[in-house]
Amino acid sequence: MKFDRHGRRKIFSHSMTVLSGLAVVVILVPLVAVIYEAVVQGGAAFSVTFFTQRPANPCVAHPGIACPLGGVYTPIEGTLELIGLASLVAVPIGIGAAVFTVEYGRNRAIARVISTTADVLSGVPSILAGIFAFTLFLQFDKAIVNSTLDGSLALAVLMIPIVTRTCEEALRTVPESVREAALALGISRWKISVRIVLAAALPGVVTGVLLSVARAAGEAAPLLFTVGNGCLHPLQGINQQGCALPLWIYWGATSATTNWTTLAWGAALLLILMVLAISVTSRLVLNRWVRRTQGG
Protein backbone atom coordinates (compact mmCIF):
# COMPACT_ATOMS: atom_id res chain seq x y z
CA MET A 1 0.00 0.00 0.00
CA LYS A 2 2.71 2.36 1.06
CA PHE A 3 4.93 1.36 -1.86
CA ASP A 4 1.98 1.70 -4.23
CA ARG A 5 1.25 5.24 -3.24
CA HIS A 6 4.91 6.12 -3.54
CA GLY A 7 5.05 4.52 -6.98
CA ARG A 8 1.93 6.35 -8.18
CA ARG A 9 3.29 9.64 -6.96
CA LYS A 10 6.52 9.02 -8.85
CA ILE A 11 4.71 8.17 -12.06
CA PHE A 12 2.47 11.22 -11.71
CA SER A 13 5.46 13.45 -11.05
CA HIS A 14 7.36 12.10 -14.05
CA SER A 15 4.46 12.37 -16.43
CA MET A 16 3.74 15.97 -15.34
CA THR A 17 7.39 16.84 -15.94
CA VAL A 18 7.17 15.35 -19.42
CA LEU A 19 3.89 17.20 -20.11
CA SER A 20 5.24 20.57 -19.06
CA GLY A 21 8.37 19.88 -21.12
CA LEU A 22 6.08 19.23 -24.09
CA ALA A 23 4.28 22.51 -23.46
CA VAL A 24 7.60 24.32 -23.70
CA VAL A 25 8.33 22.57 -27.01
CA VAL A 26 4.87 23.46 -28.35
CA ILE A 27 5.55 27.11 -27.54
CA LEU A 28 9.07 27.11 -28.95
CA VAL A 29 8.37 25.26 -32.20
CA PRO A 30 6.30 27.99 -33.92
CA LEU A 31 8.68 30.69 -32.72
CA VAL A 32 11.77 28.89 -33.96
CA ALA A 33 10.01 27.85 -37.17
CA VAL A 34 8.92 31.42 -37.95
CA ILE A 35 12.32 32.89 -37.27
CA TYR A 36 14.09 30.08 -39.15
CA GLU A 37 11.86 30.49 -42.19
CA ALA A 38 12.21 34.28 -42.12
CA VAL A 39 15.99 34.02 -41.89
CA VAL A 40 16.27 31.46 -44.70
CA GLN A 41 13.76 33.05 -47.06
CA GLY A 42 14.30 36.67 -46.09
CA GLY A 43 18.05 36.39 -45.82
CA ALA A 44 18.11 35.67 -49.56
CA ALA A 45 16.55 39.08 -50.21
CA PHE A 46 19.06 41.00 -48.09
CA SER A 47 21.59 43.03 -50.09
CA VAL A 48 22.56 46.68 -50.41
CA THR A 49 19.81 47.35 -52.96
CA PHE A 50 17.27 45.77 -50.60
CA PHE A 51 17.67 48.81 -48.37
CA THR A 52 18.15 51.48 -51.05
CA GLN A 53 15.64 50.69 -53.82
CA ARG A 54 11.89 50.86 -54.12
CA PRO A 55 10.00 47.63 -54.80
CA ALA A 56 10.15 46.69 -58.47
CA ASN A 57 6.97 46.21 -60.47
CA PRO A 58 5.22 42.90 -59.98
CA CYS A 59 6.75 40.29 -62.20
CA VAL A 60 6.61 36.55 -62.50
CA ALA A 61 9.86 34.96 -63.53
CA HIS A 62 9.77 32.93 -66.75
CA PRO A 63 12.57 31.12 -68.50
CA GLY A 64 14.58 33.80 -70.24
CA ILE A 65 12.95 36.70 -68.37
CA ALA A 66 14.75 37.93 -65.26
CA CYS A 67 12.65 39.79 -62.69
CA PRO A 68 14.26 42.80 -61.04
CA LEU A 69 13.76 42.54 -57.28
CA GLY A 70 14.09 46.10 -56.07
CA GLY A 71 14.09 46.71 -52.33
CA VAL A 72 11.97 47.87 -49.42
CA TYR A 73 13.24 51.42 -49.17
CA THR A 74 9.70 52.83 -49.35
CA PRO A 75 8.23 50.53 -46.68
CA ILE A 76 11.14 51.39 -44.34
CA GLU A 77 10.70 55.10 -45.01
CA GLY A 78 6.93 54.81 -44.54
CA THR A 79 7.27 52.91 -41.26
CA LEU A 80 9.73 55.49 -39.89
CA GLU A 81 7.36 58.33 -40.85
CA LEU A 82 4.36 56.55 -39.33
CA ILE A 83 6.17 55.72 -36.09
CA GLY A 84 7.67 59.19 -35.84
CA LEU A 85 4.34 60.93 -36.28
CA ALA A 86 2.51 58.47 -34.04
CA SER A 87 5.13 58.99 -31.29
CA LEU A 88 4.77 62.75 -31.63
CA VAL A 89 1.11 62.33 -30.67
CA ALA A 90 1.25 59.33 -28.33
CA VAL A 91 4.32 60.10 -26.21
CA PRO A 92 3.25 63.54 -24.86
CA ILE A 93 -0.33 62.36 -24.32
CA GLY A 94 0.74 59.10 -22.68
CA ILE A 95 3.30 60.73 -20.39
CA GLY A 96 0.93 63.60 -19.61
CA ALA A 97 -1.84 61.19 -18.63
CA ALA A 98 0.57 59.21 -16.45
CA VAL A 99 1.92 62.32 -14.71
CA PHE A 100 -1.64 63.44 -14.07
CA THR A 101 -2.83 60.14 -12.62
CA VAL A 102 0.23 59.49 -10.45
CA GLU A 103 1.27 63.00 -9.38
CA TYR A 104 -1.97 64.95 -9.33
CA GLY A 105 -4.89 62.59 -9.31
CA ARG A 106 -4.13 60.32 -6.36
CA ASN A 107 -7.25 58.88 -4.86
CA ARG A 108 -9.34 60.88 -7.22
CA ALA A 109 -11.93 59.03 -9.27
CA ILE A 110 -10.72 60.63 -12.49
CA ALA A 111 -7.27 59.05 -12.07
CA ARG A 112 -8.77 55.58 -11.75
CA VAL A 113 -10.96 56.28 -14.78
CA ILE A 114 -7.90 57.20 -16.85
CA SER A 115 -5.94 54.10 -15.75
CA THR A 116 -8.88 51.79 -16.41
CA THR A 117 -9.50 53.42 -19.78
CA ALA A 118 -5.87 52.86 -20.71
CA ASP A 119 -6.19 49.21 -19.68
CA VAL A 120 -9.32 48.70 -21.76
CA LEU A 121 -7.82 50.58 -24.69
CA SER A 122 -4.72 48.38 -24.67
CA GLY A 123 -6.98 45.34 -25.04
CA VAL A 124 -8.94 46.73 -27.98
CA PRO A 125 -8.30 44.80 -31.22
CA SER A 126 -5.88 46.85 -33.26
CA ILE A 127 -8.10 46.88 -36.34
CA LEU A 128 -10.61 48.96 -34.36
CA ALA A 129 -7.94 51.62 -33.94
CA GLY A 130 -7.79 51.68 -37.73
CA ILE A 131 -11.57 52.02 -38.01
CA PHE A 132 -11.46 54.86 -35.48
CA ALA A 133 -8.80 56.79 -37.41
CA PHE A 134 -10.54 56.06 -40.71
CA THR A 135 -13.96 57.31 -39.59
CA LEU A 136 -12.49 60.28 -37.75
CA PHE A 137 -10.69 61.56 -40.82
CA LEU A 138 -13.73 60.78 -42.94
CA GLN A 139 -15.66 63.31 -40.87
CA PHE A 140 -13.14 66.08 -41.34
CA ASP A 141 -11.35 65.78 -44.63
CA LYS A 142 -11.98 62.95 -47.05
CA ALA A 143 -8.84 63.90 -48.97
CA ILE A 144 -6.53 62.69 -46.24
CA VAL A 145 -8.28 59.41 -45.53
CA ASN A 146 -5.67 56.91 -46.74
CA SER A 147 -2.59 58.88 -45.81
CA THR A 148 0.45 58.57 -43.60
CA LEU A 149 -1.24 61.05 -41.28
CA ASP A 150 -4.34 58.88 -40.90
CA GLY A 151 -2.25 55.73 -40.39
CA SER A 152 -0.12 57.36 -37.73
CA LEU A 153 -3.23 58.41 -35.83
CA ALA A 154 -4.36 54.77 -35.80
CA LEU A 155 -0.96 53.71 -34.46
CA ALA A 156 -0.99 56.52 -31.88
CA VAL A 157 -4.28 55.17 -30.52
CA LEU A 158 -2.51 51.84 -29.95
CA MET A 159 0.59 53.44 -28.44
CA ILE A 160 -1.09 55.80 -25.96
CA PRO A 161 -2.27 53.15 -23.47
CA ILE A 162 1.10 51.37 -23.53
CA VAL A 163 2.99 54.60 -22.88
CA THR A 164 0.49 55.63 -20.19
CA ARG A 165 0.59 52.38 -18.25
CA THR A 166 4.36 51.81 -18.37
CA CYS A 167 4.98 55.45 -17.53
CA GLU A 168 2.58 55.22 -14.57
CA GLU A 169 4.51 52.20 -13.28
CA ALA A 170 7.82 54.02 -13.70
CA LEU A 171 6.55 57.09 -11.82
CA ARG A 172 5.23 54.91 -9.00
CA THR A 173 8.70 53.43 -8.43
CA VAL A 174 9.96 56.87 -7.40
CA PRO A 175 9.76 56.84 -3.57
CA GLU A 176 7.34 59.16 -1.81
CA SER A 177 10.28 60.54 0.21
CA VAL A 178 11.61 62.17 -2.96
CA ARG A 179 8.38 64.11 -3.43
CA GLU A 180 8.30 65.11 0.25
CA ALA A 181 11.92 66.27 0.13
CA ALA A 182 11.15 68.44 -2.88
CA LEU A 183 7.89 69.76 -1.41
CA ALA A 184 9.69 70.74 1.79
CA LEU A 185 12.13 72.81 -0.26
CA GLY A 186 9.28 74.91 -1.60
CA ILE A 187 9.56 73.55 -5.14
CA SER A 188 6.33 73.86 -7.09
CA ARG A 189 4.24 70.77 -7.72
CA TRP A 190 4.69 71.05 -11.49
CA LYS A 191 8.50 71.21 -11.29
CA ILE A 192 8.53 68.32 -8.82
CA SER A 193 6.45 66.21 -11.20
CA VAL A 194 8.38 66.98 -14.36
CA ARG A 195 11.93 67.87 -13.38
CA ILE A 196 12.40 65.65 -10.34
CA VAL A 197 10.01 62.69 -10.39
CA LEU A 198 9.74 62.26 -14.15
CA ALA A 199 13.49 62.80 -14.51
CA ALA A 200 14.13 60.12 -11.89
CA ALA A 201 11.77 57.75 -13.71
CA LEU A 202 13.09 58.59 -17.19
CA PRO A 203 14.69 55.22 -18.00
CA GLY A 204 11.39 53.49 -17.19
CA VAL A 205 9.57 56.00 -19.37
CA VAL A 206 12.01 55.45 -22.25
CA THR A 207 11.41 51.71 -21.93
CA GLY A 208 7.66 52.25 -22.18
CA VAL A 209 8.03 54.42 -25.25
CA LEU A 210 10.29 51.85 -26.92
CA LEU A 211 7.85 49.04 -26.15
CA SER A 212 5.01 51.03 -27.68
CA VAL A 213 7.14 51.74 -30.75
CA ALA A 214 7.93 48.04 -31.10
CA ARG A 215 4.24 47.24 -30.89
CA ALA A 216 3.22 49.89 -33.43
CA ALA A 217 6.02 49.00 -35.85
CA GLY A 218 4.66 45.49 -36.21
CA GLU A 219 1.00 46.36 -36.74
CA ALA A 220 -0.60 45.82 -40.16
CA ALA A 221 -4.30 45.69 -39.30
CA PRO A 222 -4.83 49.34 -38.28
CA LEU A 223 -3.01 50.48 -41.43
CA LEU A 224 -5.00 48.36 -43.89
CA PHE A 225 -7.60 51.01 -44.61
CA THR A 226 -5.92 54.11 -43.23
CA VAL A 227 -2.55 54.42 -44.92
CA GLY A 228 -3.39 53.68 -48.54
CA ASN A 229 -0.91 52.08 -50.88
CA GLY A 230 2.03 54.28 -51.70
CA CYS A 231 4.70 51.59 -51.63
CA LEU A 232 5.63 51.62 -55.31
CA HIS A 233 6.23 55.34 -55.69
CA PRO A 234 8.32 57.88 -53.84
CA LEU A 235 6.39 59.03 -50.75
CA GLN A 236 4.87 62.44 -51.40
CA GLY A 237 4.06 63.82 -47.99
CA ILE A 238 2.20 62.93 -44.85
CA ASN A 239 -1.18 63.86 -46.33
CA GLN A 240 -0.60 61.42 -49.23
CA GLN A 241 -0.72 57.64 -49.36
CA GLY A 242 1.95 55.98 -47.30
CA CYS A 243 3.56 52.60 -46.84
CA ALA A 244 4.73 50.37 -43.99
CA LEU A 245 6.78 47.20 -43.58
CA PRO A 246 3.96 45.06 -42.12
CA LEU A 247 1.62 46.21 -44.91
CA TRP A 248 4.21 45.35 -47.48
CA ILE A 249 4.55 41.88 -45.95
CA TYR A 250 0.79 41.45 -46.23
CA TRP A 251 0.66 42.50 -49.89
CA GLY A 252 3.81 40.72 -50.88
CA ALA A 253 2.85 37.48 -49.18
CA THR A 254 -0.63 37.47 -50.70
CA SER A 255 0.53 38.37 -54.19
CA ALA A 256 1.37 35.62 -56.62
CA THR A 257 4.45 37.29 -58.00
CA THR A 258 7.71 35.80 -56.91
CA ASN A 259 9.75 38.98 -56.68
CA TRP A 260 7.23 40.55 -54.28
CA THR A 261 7.06 37.40 -52.21
CA THR A 262 10.83 37.43 -51.80
CA LEU A 263 10.74 41.09 -50.80
CA ALA A 264 7.99 40.33 -48.28
CA TRP A 265 10.17 37.66 -46.66
CA GLY A 266 13.02 40.14 -46.50
CA ALA A 267 10.72 42.72 -44.95
CA ALA A 268 9.54 40.13 -42.42
CA LEU A 269 13.12 39.39 -41.37
CA LEU A 270 13.90 43.10 -41.16
CA LEU A 271 10.83 43.70 -39.01
CA ILE A 272 11.71 40.85 -36.67
CA LEU A 273 15.24 42.23 -36.28
CA MET A 274 13.93 45.77 -35.66
CA VAL A 275 11.43 44.74 -33.03
CA LEU A 276 14.02 42.48 -31.41
CA ALA A 277 16.56 45.31 -31.33
CA ILE A 278 14.03 47.67 -29.75
CA SER A 279 13.00 45.11 -27.12
CA VAL A 280 16.59 44.30 -26.22
CA THR A 281 17.49 48.00 -26.02
CA SER A 282 14.56 48.75 -23.74
CA ARG A 283 15.46 45.76 -21.56
CA LEU A 284 19.05 46.99 -21.29
CA VAL A 285 17.96 50.52 -20.39
CA LEU A 286 15.64 49.17 -17.72
CA ASN A 287 18.18 46.75 -16.26
CA ARG A 288 20.87 49.38 -16.00
CA TRP A 289 18.41 51.70 -14.32
CA VAL A 290 17.19 49.09 -11.86
CA ARG A 291 20.78 48.24 -10.96
CA ARG A 292 21.62 51.91 -10.47
CA THR A 293 18.59 52.85 -8.39
CA GLN A 294 18.60 49.73 -6.24
CA GLY A 295 22.34 49.25 -6.01
CA GLY A 296 23.05 52.73 -4.64
Place this chain on the structure above:
Amino acid sequence: MAALESTKMSVDHLSAYYGEVRAVENINLQIAERQATAIIGPSGCGKSTLIRCLNRLHETLPGARVEGKVLLDGENLYDLDATLVRRRVGMVFQKPNPFATMSIYGNVSAPLRFNSRLPGEEMDRIVLHSLKRAALWDEVKDRIDAPATSLSGGQQQRLCIARSLAADPEVLLMDEPCSALDPIATAKIEELIAQLKTDYTVVIVTHNMQQAARVADYTAFMYLGKLVEFSPTEDLFERPKEHLTEAYITGRFG
Protein backbone atom coordinates in the same frame (compact mmCIF):
# COMPACT_ATOMS: atom_id res chain seq x y z
CA MET B 1 16.56 81.49 29.39
CA ALA B 2 16.21 85.19 28.99
CA ALA B 3 12.80 86.63 28.35
CA LEU B 4 14.21 88.94 25.66
CA GLU B 5 13.65 86.48 22.82
CA SER B 6 10.95 87.28 20.36
CA THR B 7 8.42 84.74 19.14
CA LYS B 8 9.14 83.45 15.65
CA MET B 9 6.24 81.07 15.32
CA SER B 10 3.06 80.82 17.23
CA VAL B 11 0.86 77.76 17.13
CA ASP B 12 -2.70 78.83 17.82
CA HIS B 13 -5.45 76.30 18.63
CA LEU B 14 -4.05 73.85 16.09
CA SER B 15 -5.71 70.51 15.39
CA ALA B 16 -4.65 68.07 12.69
CA TYR B 17 -6.65 65.18 11.26
CA TYR B 18 -6.07 62.05 9.22
CA GLY B 19 -9.54 61.52 7.84
CA GLU B 20 -11.72 61.34 10.95
CA VAL B 21 -8.82 60.68 13.32
CA ARG B 22 -7.62 63.69 15.24
CA ALA B 23 -3.85 63.26 15.71
CA VAL B 24 -3.15 66.70 17.14
CA GLU B 25 -5.65 68.32 19.50
CA ASN B 26 -5.96 72.03 20.02
CA ILE B 27 -2.32 72.91 20.58
CA ASN B 28 -0.95 76.30 21.58
CA LEU B 29 2.80 76.81 21.49
CA GLN B 30 5.22 79.73 21.14
CA ILE B 31 8.46 79.07 19.27
CA ALA B 32 11.24 81.47 20.17
CA GLU B 33 13.41 83.01 17.47
CA ARG B 34 16.95 81.63 17.08
CA GLN B 35 16.39 79.05 19.78
CA ALA B 36 16.03 75.30 19.58
CA THR B 37 12.66 73.97 20.61
CA ALA B 38 12.28 70.22 21.11
CA ILE B 39 9.05 68.26 20.94
CA ILE B 40 9.18 64.98 22.84
CA GLY B 41 6.66 62.27 23.58
CA PRO B 42 5.99 58.58 23.00
CA SER B 43 5.41 57.13 19.52
CA GLY B 44 2.09 58.11 18.04
CA CYS B 45 1.63 61.15 20.30
CA GLY B 46 1.31 63.46 17.29
CA LYS B 47 4.68 65.19 17.52
CA SER B 48 5.62 64.47 13.90
CA THR B 49 2.17 65.47 12.73
CA LEU B 50 2.47 68.75 14.64
CA ILE B 51 5.83 69.61 13.11
CA ARG B 52 4.48 68.77 9.64
CA CYS B 53 1.77 71.37 10.17
CA LEU B 54 4.46 74.03 10.63
CA ASN B 55 5.50 73.90 6.97
CA ARG B 56 2.10 72.85 5.62
CA LEU B 57 3.31 69.38 4.68
CA HIS B 58 0.63 67.55 6.66
CA GLU B 59 -2.15 68.68 4.32
CA THR B 60 -0.41 67.08 1.29
CA LEU B 61 -1.32 63.59 2.53
CA PRO B 62 -4.59 62.17 1.23
CA GLY B 63 -7.45 62.88 3.65
CA ALA B 64 -5.32 65.03 5.94
CA ARG B 65 -6.54 68.40 7.16
CA VAL B 66 -5.66 71.12 9.63
CA GLU B 67 -7.71 73.45 11.85
CA GLY B 68 -6.42 76.50 13.68
CA LYS B 69 -3.57 78.84 12.91
CA VAL B 70 0.20 78.87 12.79
CA LEU B 71 1.63 82.38 12.82
CA LEU B 72 5.03 83.06 11.30
CA ASP B 73 6.16 86.59 12.21
CA GLY B 74 2.52 87.28 12.96
CA GLU B 75 1.14 86.05 9.64
CA ASN B 76 -1.01 82.92 9.46
CA LEU B 77 0.80 80.31 7.33
CA TYR B 78 -2.51 78.97 6.22
CA ASP B 79 -3.39 82.30 4.56
CA LEU B 80 -0.13 82.29 2.58
CA ASP B 81 0.94 80.30 -0.47
CA ALA B 82 2.03 76.85 0.74
CA THR B 83 5.00 76.65 -1.63
CA LEU B 84 6.33 80.02 -0.44
CA VAL B 85 5.80 79.01 3.20
CA ARG B 86 7.98 75.95 2.65
CA ARG B 87 10.80 78.12 1.35
CA ARG B 88 10.76 80.03 4.62
CA VAL B 89 10.31 76.96 6.82
CA GLY B 90 12.71 74.19 5.84
CA MET B 91 12.51 70.57 6.93
CA VAL B 92 14.88 67.67 7.56
CA PHE B 93 13.31 64.23 7.70
CA GLN B 94 13.75 61.15 9.83
CA LYS B 95 15.37 59.13 7.08
CA PRO B 96 17.96 60.98 4.99
CA ASN B 97 16.27 61.62 1.64
CA PRO B 98 18.75 63.09 -0.82
CA PHE B 99 17.69 63.05 -4.48
CA ALA B 100 19.26 59.73 -5.52
CA THR B 101 19.56 60.68 -9.18
CA MET B 102 21.51 63.86 -8.43
CA SER B 103 25.08 64.59 -7.39
CA ILE B 104 26.09 66.18 -4.09
CA TYR B 105 26.23 69.55 -5.84
CA GLY B 106 22.94 68.81 -7.60
CA ASN B 107 21.21 68.16 -4.30
CA VAL B 108 22.36 71.29 -2.54
CA SER B 109 21.71 73.46 -5.58
CA ALA B 110 18.24 71.93 -6.18
CA PRO B 111 16.23 74.61 -4.36
CA LEU B 112 18.21 77.29 -6.21
CA ARG B 113 17.89 75.67 -9.62
CA PHE B 114 14.18 75.01 -9.30
CA ASN B 115 13.07 78.09 -7.39
CA SER B 116 15.18 80.90 -8.80
CA ARG B 117 17.36 81.97 -11.67
CA LEU B 118 20.77 82.60 -10.20
CA PRO B 119 23.99 83.03 -12.14
CA GLY B 120 26.38 80.08 -11.82
CA GLU B 121 28.92 81.76 -9.54
CA GLU B 122 26.21 82.91 -7.15
CA MET B 123 24.87 79.36 -7.01
CA ASP B 124 28.37 77.95 -6.39
CA ARG B 125 28.82 80.43 -3.57
CA ILE B 126 25.55 79.44 -1.87
CA VAL B 127 26.26 75.71 -2.31
CA LEU B 128 29.71 76.15 -0.76
CA HIS B 129 28.32 78.20 2.10
CA SER B 130 25.49 75.73 2.76
CA LEU B 131 27.84 72.74 2.78
CA LYS B 132 30.18 74.54 5.17
CA ARG B 133 27.26 75.53 7.39
CA ALA B 134 26.15 71.89 7.50
CA ALA B 135 29.72 70.83 8.43
CA LEU B 136 29.99 68.64 5.35
CA TRP B 137 32.26 70.68 3.08
CA ASP B 138 35.57 69.22 4.29
CA GLU B 139 34.33 65.70 3.67
CA VAL B 140 32.96 66.28 0.16
CA LYS B 141 35.03 69.07 -1.35
CA ASP B 142 36.97 66.66 -3.56
CA ARG B 143 33.91 64.82 -4.85
CA ILE B 144 31.23 67.44 -5.17
CA ASP B 145 29.99 65.79 -8.40
CA ALA B 146 29.78 62.28 -6.92
CA PRO B 147 26.31 60.76 -6.52
CA ALA B 148 24.60 61.80 -3.27
CA THR B 149 23.97 58.13 -2.53
CA SER B 150 27.73 57.49 -2.29
CA LEU B 151 27.74 59.29 1.09
CA SER B 152 27.25 57.56 4.43
CA GLY B 153 23.94 57.89 6.28
CA GLY B 154 25.19 60.63 8.59
CA GLN B 155 26.73 62.51 5.67
CA GLN B 156 23.49 62.16 3.71
CA GLN B 157 21.58 63.68 6.60
CA ARG B 158 23.99 66.64 6.73
CA LEU B 159 23.61 66.91 2.96
CA CYS B 160 19.85 67.19 3.48
CA ILE B 161 20.49 69.91 6.07
CA ALA B 162 22.75 71.73 3.58
CA ARG B 163 20.06 71.41 0.93
CA SER B 164 17.48 72.93 3.28
CA LEU B 165 19.85 75.76 4.18
CA ALA B 166 20.46 76.55 0.49
CA ALA B 167 16.78 77.49 0.23
CA ASP B 168 17.57 80.22 2.79
CA PRO B 169 14.87 79.37 5.35
CA GLU B 170 14.13 81.27 8.56
CA VAL B 171 12.98 78.20 10.47
CA LEU B 172 14.44 74.70 10.27
CA LEU B 173 12.18 71.81 11.26
CA MET B 174 13.84 68.50 12.10
CA ASP B 175 11.73 65.38 12.36
CA GLU B 176 13.77 62.87 14.40
CA PRO B 177 16.86 63.69 12.33
CA CYS B 178 19.13 61.25 14.16
CA SER B 179 16.92 58.22 14.59
CA ALA B 180 18.49 56.47 11.58
CA LEU B 181 22.06 57.40 12.56
CA ASP B 182 24.78 55.91 14.76
CA PRO B 183 25.97 57.72 17.93
CA ILE B 184 28.92 59.45 16.23
CA ALA B 185 26.83 60.78 13.36
CA THR B 186 24.20 61.78 15.93
CA ALA B 187 26.75 63.75 17.93
CA LYS B 188 27.77 65.62 14.79
CA ILE B 189 24.19 66.59 14.00
CA GLU B 190 23.62 67.72 17.59
CA GLU B 191 26.74 69.86 17.44
CA LEU B 192 25.45 71.30 14.20
CA ILE B 193 22.08 72.19 15.72
CA ALA B 194 23.89 74.16 18.42
CA GLN B 195 25.63 76.18 15.69
CA LEU B 196 22.59 76.54 13.46
CA LYS B 197 20.43 78.17 16.10
CA THR B 198 22.61 81.28 16.01
CA ASP B 199 21.04 82.02 12.61
CA TYR B 200 17.93 79.90 12.42
CA THR B 201 14.97 79.03 14.55
CA VAL B 202 15.16 75.26 15.08
CA VAL B 203 12.29 72.93 15.95
CA ILE B 204 13.30 69.33 16.57
CA VAL B 205 11.10 66.32 17.15
CA THR B 206 12.90 63.61 19.05
CA HIS B 207 12.32 60.30 20.71
CA ASN B 208 15.42 60.72 22.69
CA MET B 209 15.01 62.70 25.93
CA GLN B 210 18.75 63.09 26.43
CA GLN B 211 18.97 64.61 23.00
CA ALA B 212 16.25 67.12 23.83
CA ALA B 213 18.06 67.96 27.05
CA ARG B 214 21.33 68.44 25.17
CA VAL B 215 20.20 70.55 22.23
CA ALA B 216 16.97 72.34 23.13
CA ASP B 217 16.34 75.62 24.92
CA TYR B 218 12.66 74.83 25.23
CA THR B 219 10.94 71.49 25.32
CA ALA B 220 7.34 70.53 24.71
CA PHE B 221 5.97 67.22 25.95
CA MET B 222 3.08 65.75 24.00
CA TYR B 223 0.89 62.82 24.88
CA LEU B 224 -2.05 61.38 22.90
CA GLY B 225 -2.21 64.38 20.60
CA LYS B 226 -2.26 66.94 23.40
CA LEU B 227 0.41 69.28 24.64
CA VAL B 228 0.99 68.33 28.26
CA GLU B 229 3.73 70.71 29.23
CA PHE B 230 5.89 73.33 27.58
CA SER B 231 8.77 74.92 29.49
CA PRO B 232 12.41 75.89 29.27
CA THR B 233 14.21 72.56 28.86
CA GLU B 234 15.90 72.65 32.26
CA ASP B 235 12.63 73.26 34.06
CA LEU B 236 10.81 70.53 32.15
CA PHE B 237 13.37 67.90 33.00
CA GLU B 238 14.24 69.01 36.53
CA ARG B 239 11.03 70.51 37.81
CA PRO B 240 8.18 69.11 35.72
CA LYS B 241 4.88 70.72 36.62
CA GLU B 242 2.71 67.91 35.37
CA HIS B 243 2.52 64.48 36.89
CA LEU B 244 2.38 62.96 33.38
CA THR B 245 5.60 64.69 32.32
CA GLU B 246 7.39 63.44 35.38
CA ALA B 247 6.18 59.91 34.77
CA TYR B 248 7.41 60.04 31.17
CA ILE B 249 10.84 61.55 31.79
CA THR B 250 11.53 59.17 34.62
CA GLY B 251 10.73 56.28 32.29
CA ARG B 252 7.59 55.03 33.99
CA PHE B 253 5.81 54.80 30.60
CA GLY B 254 6.34 55.54 26.93
